Amino acid sequence: MTSIRGRLFFLLSLFAGTTLTLSWVTYSSFKSFMDMRRQLELSYQMRDEVQDVAALKPSTDLFRRMQSYRSRLQPQRRQDEFSNLIQSINEANPGPLRERHKVFLKNEAEFQRYTRDQLNYLEKKLLYYGSLAIFIMILGFFGLQLFISRSVIRPIHDLSRKMVDFLHDRYTYQFSVPTTDEVGQMQSTFNSLAQRVISNMEQLKTLDQAKSEFLSIASHELRTPLTSIKGSLSLMRSGVVGTMNEMADNLLTIAENETDRLIRLINDILDLAKIEARKLPLHQDWHSFTDLVKTSLESLQGLAGQAGVHLQSDPLPAMEAYMDSDRVQQVLTNLLSNAIKFSPKGQTVHVHCEVNDSNELVVTVRDHGRGIAPEDQEAIFQKFRQATNSRNPLVKGTGLGLAIAKALVDQHGGEIGVRSVPGEGSSFYFTLPEWRYNQARAALPKLEKAA
Amino acid sequence: MRVLLAEDDLNISIIAKISLEKLGGYDVTVVSDGESALNEALSQKYDLILLDEMMPKMNGIKVCQEYKARVTSEPKPVIFLSAKSQDSDIREFIDNGTGFIPKPFDPRKLPQQIADLLKASVG
Numbered sequence: 001m002t003s004i005r006g007r008l009f010f011l012l013s014l015f016a017g018t019t020l021t022l023s024w025v026t027y028s029s030f031k032s033f034m035d036m037r038r039q040l041e042l043s044y045q046m047r048d049e050v051q052d053v054a055a056l057k058p059s060t061d062l063f064r065r066m067q068s069y070r071s072r073l074q075p076q077r078r079q080d081e082f083s084n085l086i087q088s089i090n091e092a093n094p095g096p097l098r099e100r101h102k103v104f105l106k107n108e109a110e111f112q113r114y115t116r117d118q119l120n121y122l123e124k125k126l127l128y129y130g131s132l133a134i135f136i137m138i139l140g141f142f143g144l145q146l147f148i149s150r151s152v153i154r155p156i157h158d159l160s161r162k163m164v165d166f167l168h169d170r171y172t173y174q175f176s177v178p179t180t181d182e183v184g185q186m187q188s189t190f191n192s193l194a195q196r197v198i199s200n201m202e203q204l205k206t207l208d209q210a211k212s213e214f215l216s217i218a219s220h221e222l223r224t225p226l227t228s229i230k231g232s233l234s235l236m237r238s239g240v241v242g243t244m245n246e247m248a249d250n251l252l253t254i255a256e257n258e259t260d261r262l263i264r265l266i267n268d269i270l271d272l273a274k275i276e277a278r279k280l281p282l283h284q285d286w287h288s289f290t291d292l293v294k295t296s297l298e299s300l301q302g303l304a305g306q307a308g309v310h311l312q313s314d315p316l317p318a319m320e321a322y323m324d325s326d327r328v329q330q331v332l333t334n335l336l337s338n339a340i341k342f343s344p345k346g347q348t349v350h351v352h353c354e355v356n357d358s359n360e361l362v363v364t365v366r367d368h369g370r371g372i373a374p375e376d377q378e379a380i381f382q383k384f385r386q387a388t389n390s391r392n393p394l395v396k397g398t399g400l401g402l403a404i405a406k407a408l409v410d411q412h413g414g415e416i417g418v419r420s421v422p423g424e425g426s427s428f429y430f431t432l433p434e435w436r437y438n439q440a441r442a443a444l445p446k447l448e449k450a451a
Numbered sequence: 452m453r454v455l456l457a458e459d460d461l462n463i464s465i466i467a468k469i470s471l472e473k474l475g476g477y478d479v480t481v482v483s484d485g486e487s488a489l490n491e492a493l494s495q496k497y498d499l500i501l502l503d504e505m506m507p508k509m510n511g512i513k514v515c516q517e518y519k520a521r522v523t524s525e526p527k528p529v530i531f532l533s534a535k536s537q538d539s540d541i542r543e544f545i546d547n548g549t550g551f552i553p554k555p556f557d558p559r560k561l562p563q564q565i566a567d568l569l570k571a572s573v574g
Contacts, residue, residue: 228462
């Protein structure tokens with residue numbers, strides 16, 4: 001029997017069959033017990049009626065009563081004897097009547113003795129079968145419970161525990177399949193599922209490894225030739241090969257600029273790939289955020305001067321953030337250099353810090369450039385997407401800066417975004433969830449609440 | 452001033468050699484693997500040793516350690532060139548040698564970087 005259903009059906013049939021048989025036996029015993037008791041009572045009554053042979057005179061009344069007795073007598077033999085007795089009474093011949101009467105009483109006494117014995121025996125039999133029926137019912141009840149518990153409830157419980165184990169990352173778990181029934185099938189199905197999950201995980205691990213290998217090979221193989229190109233160009237520019245004419249100089253400038261751009265692009269792509277593959281761990285600690293803003297602004301003064309754009313920051317309280325300061329600086333520098341590139345000459349780029357409702361630090365870089373159309377506002381954070389119609393000659397980005405910034409801010413648990421009205425400028429902002437005022441200089445002004 | 456340059460990438464070694472000779476006025480000898488670097492260094496014909504970290508046969512750190520262990524007279528200053536930029540790597544370079552120049556270097560600034568490092572080690 002391989003299925004729980006089959007075994008359950010078999011057990012229930014056995015149980016029902018046994019119970020029915022026992023019930024039938026008990027019922028029929030009880031029925032014959034009652035029949036016999038009636039016959040015995042009848043026999044006593046009848047004997048009382050015909051006890052005195054002298055009183056047995058033929059009369060209509062007597063014959064009617066005797067007929068009623070006769071019809072109820074069992075078995076046939078007793079009816080016949082009783083018929084003979086009635087006939088003798090009817091003939092009213094005292095000699096044969098006395099003889100008949102004697103025989104009849106003797107026979108009836110024998111019948112009574114026999115019936116009493118039978119009744120005793122049937123009583124014991126009833127008691128025995130009744131007890132047996134009750135016993136079997138109790139046994140069946142516990143048996144069924146045991147069967148269901150052992151073959152259904154316990155394996156399901158076991159399986160659910162293993163599933164929970166599996167859920168909690170114990171991926172190497174192997175399940176033994178002890179049975180071939182429904183629960184066993186469930187276990188083996190689960191085994192197959194687990195196997196598939198494990199093999200998928202392994203596949204993912206292999207892919208991840210391949211990706212890492214690709215990253216490290218790509219970063220080495222792409223950078224090495226570029227380093228030589230850049231070095232050579234740099235030496236030519238230094239004048240070691242002699243003075244160059246204007247045309248050579250122009251060509252050299254193109255080569256140098258494009259090499260720089262290629263290096264930036266490769267660095268950006270590899271950076272982004274590393275961040276996305278989670279191969280670029282953050283070195284997070286408490287660092288001065290105030291200093292970070294200052295350093296970023298200083299490092300971009302050159303670019304701002306070139307573009308004729310002013311850089312400005314609110315006076316900041318001394319504060320720290322839990323961050324990888326190199327990476328956050330990369331984000332801020334990216335937003336600032338974008339703002340500078342897109343600002344018209346003579347305008348100001350403004351850095352502003354505040355606290356939002358969730359008590360996060362919000363850093364905003366505001367420019368007075370052309371602004372970004374609403375349909376572009378999400379796209380610019382995607383890879384290789386820049387706002388349409390950017391014809392500014394200073395704009396020579398890789399198209400990856402904001403995608404990297406977004407990945408880095410995400411990694412810090414923050415948020416990055418833009419608010420812009422076309423024609424009026426843009427405000428790029430990012431948030432840092434973990435920050436605090438510098439304890440040592442707590443007396444400085446606090447940040448304002450964001451509107 | 453005579454300089455031993457150990458660098459396995461031919462292009463980089465040419466660029467560095469031109470930079471050091473034309474812009475820095477050094478006299479440069481180039482070797483391209485760790486073993487030759489160690490042998491040349493042990494001859495003590497040079498005033499300065501520039502070691503790339505990743506080289507065939509023996510890496511830069513190992514060359515430096517062997518050189519310092521086996522040289523009989525006063526060891527010459529050793530400067531590492533490496534693309535490795537983690538704090539732990541840089542510490543290892545500084546602990547073993549006189550200084551460290553990150554790769555990729557700018558050939559226009561290389562002689563000045565070396566001069567600065569030498570000055571700092573003397574001072």
